Amino acid sequence: MADPIDPSGLGRLLSETMSALGQFGGGPQDDVVPPEGVGEAADGMVRAAVAPPGRVTALALDPRVMRMASESLAEEITRAVNGALADLQEKAAGAVPGQVDLGGLGDQLRRIQEDAGRQLTKFTDSLIEAQDRLARQGGK
Template identity: 70%
Template sequence: MAQPVDPSGLGRVLSETMSALGRFTAGADGEAPPPPEGVGEAADGLVRVTAGPPGRITALTLDPRAMRLPSESLAEEIATAVNAALVDLQEKAIAAVPGQVDLTSLGEQLRRIQEDAGRQLTTFTDALVQAQDRLSGQGGR
């Protein structure tokens, strides 16, 4: 199948813009980073909880020795581990944002794309004006 003709080059500019935004949201290596994961433990490691976004418990592991604890104590230890996992998740989610966002780099890329698009649009407009002038000149013959 033939590629569509893009004399203005705007399709390429839009593609570059989307690519830059994709790199911005995906990270430097082009792949989306894994979601952060929070981990909390209690009862000297007998209770372990894992939490993921948006604050859901994704795993609860109880060492068999934890089952020897009285039920009220076990419930308290589970609550402690859950809260620790959610705090860890929150801290990791906040810490992940600044390291992944390089607004200076993205701004520079978008500025170059904008300048390139402006030059291409000017060239395209000039070509249209010249073509119109040539057509106007031919009609008078």
């Protein structure tokens, strides 16, 4: 006779799989605030803020910069935006979790797959056995 089926076995395997995948993916993304890059130019009179995927979210100009030649002002705005993009890139690189042990994750998932195969085999064997018993009882 087959071993009794552990009804929580499949749920446990699913939980283990999700946990293993969570290690790879870094977990839920709902709580994550995207980084923001900030840059300044013209001695702080031009300030820019950017957010992924490279959008300018704010541009602040001190009224004194309006006295600058348009070419100079354009250069300072460009410098502030580029500084903000560099800051964003640095912050985004720092937000990436450490290296994932793909070999370890693969081993974990392989073990979970093997456990799931054994559980499904037990479940199928039990169903076949129950079907055979019902057929024998119906023949009497």
